[in-house]
Amino acid sequence: MHPKYHLLKIFWASLFIKLCNCNTQYTCARTPNLYITPAALWQIISAMQTLKFYPLDVTYRIENSLPVIHLFAKTIDGRHVCIIDDTFRPYFWVIPKYENIMEVKGKLQRLEIPKGEQVVKVAKVEQHEKNFLGEAIVALKVFLNLPSDVPLLRDIVRQWDMVTSINEYDILFARRYLIDKKIIPLSLTEAKGEFIESQDSSGIPCFKAAEVKPSSEHSAQDLKILAFDIETYNPLGKHVVAEKHPIVMLALYGDTLKKVITWKKFRTDDESIEFVDSEAQLIDRFVHHVKSYAPDILAGYYSDGFDLPYLMARAKALGIRLDLGMDSSEIDLDKGMNRSARITGLTHIDIFRYIAKILGRTMEAESFTLQKVALELLGEGKHAANIEQLASAWDDGTDKLEAFCQYNLQDALLTFKLTQKMLPNLSEMVKIVGLPLHDINRMGYSQLVEWYLLARSSEFNELNPNKPDDSTIDFRRQMSYTGGFVYEPEPGLYNDIIVFDFRSLYPSLISSHNISPATVRCDCCEGLAKLTPLDGKRKATWFCTRRKGFIPAIIEELITRRLRLKAALAASGKSPFLEAQSNSLKLLANAFYGYLGFPYARWYSMESAEATTAWGRFYIQQVIGKAAQAGFKVIYSDTDSVFLALDGRTKEDALQFCAAVNIELPGVMELEFEGYYPAGIFVSAKAGDIGAKKRYALLSEKGSIKIKGFEAIRKNSSLIAREVQETVLNIILKDRNPAEAVRYVKAVIKDLKDKKVPIEKVILNTQLQKRIDTYESVSPHVAVAQKMLAAGISIRPGSNIQFVIAEDTHNSKEKLRDKARLPDEVNEKDYDADYYIRHQVIPSIERILNVFGYTKDVLLENREQSKLASFF
DNA sequence: GGCTCCCGGGG
DNA sequence: GTGTACGGGAGCC
Numbered sequence: 001m002h003p004k005y006h007l008l009k010i011f012w013a014s015l016f017i018k019l020c021n022c023n024t025q026y027t028c029a030r031t032p033n034l035y036i037t038p039a040a041l042w043q044i045i046s047a048m049q050t051l052k053f054y055p056l057d058v059t060y061r062i063e064n065s066l067p068v069i070h071l072f073a074k075t076i077d078g079r080h081v082c083i084i085d086d087t088f089r090p091y092f093w094v095i096p097k098y099e100n101i102m103e104v105k106g107k108l109q110r111l112e113i114p115k116g117e118q119v120v121k122v123a124k125v126e127q128h129e130k131n132f133l134g135e136a137i138v139a140l141k142v143f144l145n146l147p148s149d150v151p152l153l154r155d156i157v158r159q160w161d162m163v164t165s166i167n168e169y170d171i172l173f174a175r176r177y178l179i180d181k182k183i184i185p186l187s188l189t190e191a192k193g194e195f196i197e198s199q200d201s202s203g204i205p206c207f208k209a210a211e212v213k214p215s216s217e218h219s220a221q222d223l224k225i226l227a228f229d230i231e232t233y234n235p236l237g238k239h240v241v242a243e244k245h246p247i248v249m250l251a252l253y254g255d256t257l258k259k260v261i262t263w264k265k266f267r268t269d270d271e272s273i274e275f276v277d278s279e280a281q282l283i284d285r286f287v288h289h290v291k292s293y294a295p296d297i298l299a300g301y302y303s304d305g306f307d308l309p310y311l312m313a314r315a316k317a318l319g320i321r322l323d324l325g326m327d328s329s330e331i332d333l334d335k336g337m338n339r340s341a342r343i344t345g346l347t348h349i350d351i352f353r354y355i356a357k358i359l360g361r362t363m364e365a366e367s368f369t370l371q372k373v374a375l376e377l378l379g380e381g382k383h384a385a386n387i388e389q390l391a392s393a394w395d396d397g398t399d400k401l402e403a404f405c406q407y408n409l410q411d412a413l414l415t416f417k418l419t420q421k422m423l424p425n426l427s428e429m430v431k432i433v434g435l436p437l438h439d440i441n442r443m444g445y446s447q448l449v450e451w452y453l454l455a456r457s458s459e460f461n462e463l464n465p466n467k468p469d470d471s472t473i474d475f476r477r478q479m480s481y482t483g484g485f486v487y488e489p490e491p492g493l494y495n496d497i498i499v500f501d502f503r504s505l506y507p508s509l510i511s512s513h514n515i516s517p518a519t520v521r522c523d524c525c526e527g528l529a530k531l532t533p534l535d536g537k538r539k540a541t542w543f544c545t546r547r548k549g550f551i552p553a554i555i556e557e558l559i560t561r562r563l564r565l566k567a568a569l570a571a572s573g574k575s576p577f578l579e580a581q582s583n584s585l586k587l588l589a590n591a592f593y594g595y596l597g598f599p600y601a602r603w604y605s606m607e608s609a610e611a612t613t614a615w616g617r618f619y620i621q622q623v624i625g626k627a628a629q630a631g632f633k634v635i636y637s638d639t640d641s642v643f644l645a646l647d648g649r650t651k652e653d654a655l656q657f658c659a660a661v662n663i664e665l666p667g668v669m670e671l672e673f674e675g676y677y678p679a680g681i682f683v684s685a686k687a688g689d690i691g692a693k694k695r696y697a698l699l700s701e702k703g704s705i706k707i708k709g710f711e712a713i714r715k716n717s718s719l720i721a722r723e724v725q726e727t728v729l730n731i732i733l734k735d736r737n738p739a740e741a742v743r744y745v746k747a748v749i750k751d752l753k754d755k756k757v758p759i760e761k762v763i764l765n766t767q768l769q770k771r772i773d774t775y776e777s778v779s780p781h782v783a784v785a786q787k788m789l790a791a792g793i794s795i796r797p798g799s800n801i802q803f804v805i806a807e808d809t810h811n812s813k814e815k816l817r818d819k820a821r822l823p824d825e826v827n828e829k830d831y832d833a834d835y836y837i838r839h840q841v842i843p844s845i846e847r848i849l850n851v852f853g854y855t856k857d858v859l860l861e862n863r864e865q866s867k868l869a870s871f872f
Numbered sequence: 873g874g875c876t877c878c879c880g881g882g883g
Numbered sequence: 884g885t886g887t888a889c890g891g892g893a894g895c896c
Contacts, residue, residue: 060884090885150885170885234883245883306882332884352881368881387883444889600888714879714892769878777876777895816894839893 048192051207052076053083054220055185056296056347057436058174060147067147069177071212072204072326072345073189074220074296082198082326082345083191085209088177089123090147092154092169093130093463094140100162101127101138107160108142113152120149132167132463134518134549139167139463147173168464171454178434179455181212185436186427188218204326204345219431223423225349226254226295227416228286230307231408235391238765238800242313246279248394249405250286253412257293260405261285266398273405280318283311290324290346297347297437298324299419301370301411304350304442308341309333340442347437351419354426357444358587364706374414377421382414383407424580432584445591446598452588453554453603460550465602476599481610482535484639485617487624489682489696491851493732494635494645497698498654499674501641502620504559504586506593508668509615510608511556516549517596517605532611533618541611551592551603558589559668616640623661623671630657636682636696641674651676676701679733683847695847699733719761721840724748728845738852745845745859749837755829759804762831762840763823768799780805783817791822807832 053073060067067090071083096104105125113120124143129136142157144150154169171179183189193209231249234240249262258272261282265275276282290298300307312331315322324331326345333341341348355377356368365372375381385407393400430440433448434455443451457464468476509515513532522529522544529542543549548556562585569578595601597609616639623642627634632654633645644654654673661671680698698706707729724745731741751757766781772789775782781801788795795801806821807830808814819832837860846856 092885144885147885154885168885173885176885230883232883238883240883300882302881305880310882350881356880370881390883447888715881716879716893766878775877779877779894781878 045192045210048210049194050190050192051081051083051209052188052190052215053081054187055083055178055183055189055436057185057345057438058178059344060174060177062146066145067173069174070327070344071183074223076188079205080294080296080326080345081205081207083193083207083209083212084196085177085191085212087210088180089143089145090150090173090176091141091143092150093167094142094157094163095132095137095165095167095463096140097162097164098138101140104160104162105140107162108140108157111153111156113156115149115152120144120146120152122153129461130463131461131518131550133465134522134544134547137463165466167466170467171464175435175439175451178436180458182214183212184214184434185430186220186223187431188215189213190215219427220296223296223427224254224294225297225299225416225419225423226252226257226290226293227299227412227419228252228290228303228307229300229408229411229415230310231387231390231404232310233391233394235395236800237388240310240798240800241796242310243317247282247310247314248279248390249408250282251405251408251412252286252289252293253409253416254293254295257289258409258413259289260409261289262401262405264394264398264401266401268402268405270402270405272409273402279314280320283315283318283320283322286311287323295346297349297419297423298343299349299351299415301415301418302350302352303348304340304353308348309339340438342438349419349426349437349441351415351422351441353442354422355418357442359422359425364700364704366707370411370414374418378414378417380414380417383410424576425583428581428584429588432588445587446595446601448588449591449595450602453551456554457550460553462550467602468600468604473599476604476606479606481538481606481613482617483613485620485637486639487634487637487642489636489643491682493679493681493736493738493851495679496646497635497677497680498632498644498646498651499641499677500623500644500654500658500671501674502616502669503640503672504589504668504670505616505619505640506612507555507559507589509612509619510592510596511552511559511668512666513611513615514543514545514549514552515596515608515611516543516551517603517608519544519547519549519552520605520607520611522546532614534610534614538610541607543611551596551608555589555592558585561585562589563668613639619665619669626661627657630660632657643680677706679736681729681732681848681851683851697729697733697848703734705729705733716765717844718764718836718840720748720752720757720836721844723761724841725844725848728848732848738849738854741845742849742852742854742859745841745849748841749859752833752836752841755831755833757831757836759823759826759828759831762804762836763802764805766801766803768795768797768801770797778817780817780820784820784822787822804830805832805835806830807834 053075055071055073057072058069060069066086069085069088071085073081073083075081094104094108105127108122108125111122122142123145126141128139128141130139144153150169154166157163157166189212191207191209191212193207196206196208198204198206229251230247233245233248249260251260259274260272261274261276263276263278263282274285276285308331311322312333322331324346325343329344331341331343333339352368355373360368363376365376371382383406385403390404393404426437426440429448430437433440433452435451454464520543521541525542525545529545532541534541562582565578565582569575569582593609593612596603596605596612598604620637620640624634624637627642627644632649633647634642635645636643646654658671658673665671677698677700680696683695696708700706727744728741731744732738768781768785772782772785772795780803784803785795785801802823803820804823804826805816805819806826808819842856842859849859
């Protein structure tokens, strides 16, 4: 049969379905004069196939000047398909002034905007009654033919005096499609239509759909994961030059595929190692393996920022194609801070993104290197191999390369296991929020909340608010209100610490007090509703008691859904699937409060955020009062958590106390046991302060140290600073010996002064972000880069600049940049000991040692203070 | 004190 | 691309 015939059938069928689904007004306006009998049409429809599948990702293309949705999916029998739907059109909303509705409608319909040689016209205008932030309004739904016409029209209509507001003009077309069609990725979906000839060379079957709709609650199981990792030739250490340095190894890890591809041969019995002749072949084989393994998910660790961009750069340098997608399109690399690499039709997960953004909050690790994350989450680490030596091993010896291949494979394995472990959580979030895995993987808390609200609002007939403009954001940033209640700790070392917290404190408050931008300070409840327990100076606030707000309704639904799940879990025993679902619901619900106070939020409401903390303070203070009454020593409390010292009591006593508190708490509120810590140190925020919040380190039972709020030791700090902080915390928490820690620090300071510290430990690293001549201010690393340039060393944006702050013999008043030297320029003893002591070592441990009465001055002096001996 | 720049992960 | 940003610390100006 001629392919055109299929397309014609689909056209008829989609029209038919449209007619069936639409209201009369619409069909009258749209019914074209077409000649086909109903019987014939019915025949066409019934001859069409129904395809059931799990959507994985969605994109769109322009064909014949109209947008066509491409929905990539996995069928119930496990094949990959692309569902093509050309029936969806972009739109946005216009809210006219009430008296101008008809006028605006007419003006929109007549509007003609020149675009190049063409003219953009509105395709259709519908009138709807909607809710908008607690108000009932009339809004016009304006349809256009092309997504890119929306911003064009938006900018014109925005100027009109008769218009109060325009809305939803920036919802990505493909996402809008999923939302409006209620299509949930990874959930069973069905389409009526027919397979058509693929328009691409990729060979993925294409199914032209007349209709796409959700099918059932069923969701995709056992998504096939393939993890990968590359090793690159880096003779310059951290300095990465993708244009010049090849990829030497590439590992793939899946359930039934374990492979390392490399292009230097050596003798080995390891069958997982595949030898090829060149880097170009390595890339070819990588693509080949991905295609033939046909995973649903390609996973990497920081692959948005490293592996895929690097692969692309290498493919470009070698003049070959890197064709991983389903449609032979290039990988779409987003620049900017949130860079991501999107592969059409193949979900690329960068599991680092999820861990750093979402999971990190609940983790102990303070940084998210693969090694640390894997150890904490999997109890398994990387292979011991010094990556610094890979380049030389590659250059001269072949006997060492096998170890690097195994190292490479291990990284891919860890990435695989991490992805496998996180996938249930990610998938559940996908099913709750309704966006593709690729997007959910990269979203932070506020984005998850916002997209969830955007997707759910139409069920409540709510019109979505706009993103704030820059000046609004600036204004919101200035806003401040009282946060959670803080019980300030007395700095010191404590034993046997129990931590309790209200995990769902804020969500349950938002729900039970009906807190939202649409219900705040309503006219109908003025003087009647209970006032929020705000701080004295604030204007009294209340929330509507008659109408449930959209946000509280949504959050209540999340909470009750989770409670039902928990009950099911209690009844059925452990279920990883239900647990993941419960975690995702909790995570999302907990993000609402932060969202309400987030300056970039569409549903921002400082008053709501403020009211939430006010009620929070009210309840946590109740708990503190009761704990003290029960005889525990309250060490510290912040917002929703309490740290108690057992003070002679047992762990069981504390758990009993918790249970007793819970009995008296209203509704869904619950105090949870967070953990027990044998020791912990609480530190003051600034030298001299009595105590301050969020600065402590706890020793867990496993022996790991959990640090909160100490100045982050960054990669560009010197090795000596990191080493000192780590050692000091260990000496204090494990050996309980602050005096020893001081002796240790003094010894390090003395070593620095005596120039005994090896130069490697005082090297600072900073990356050059842009061309050297574009810098307006000259930081030390810029000064060094200038010198490198002058010395003929090639540098470019992205180069890692290493430098040492050297002692200045003649002028001590110079700027830091004048003392910055290339590591090669300085001799072992040239570093500026004073700088490293004052700006690296001391700041890393100052606050810790302040706790025990040691000041900076004491550390800098070379003798002990006698009165401190009595401190212990 | 405000502005500018860098970091995160990866080899 | 109906886009697109974070938040905090350090040093310069």
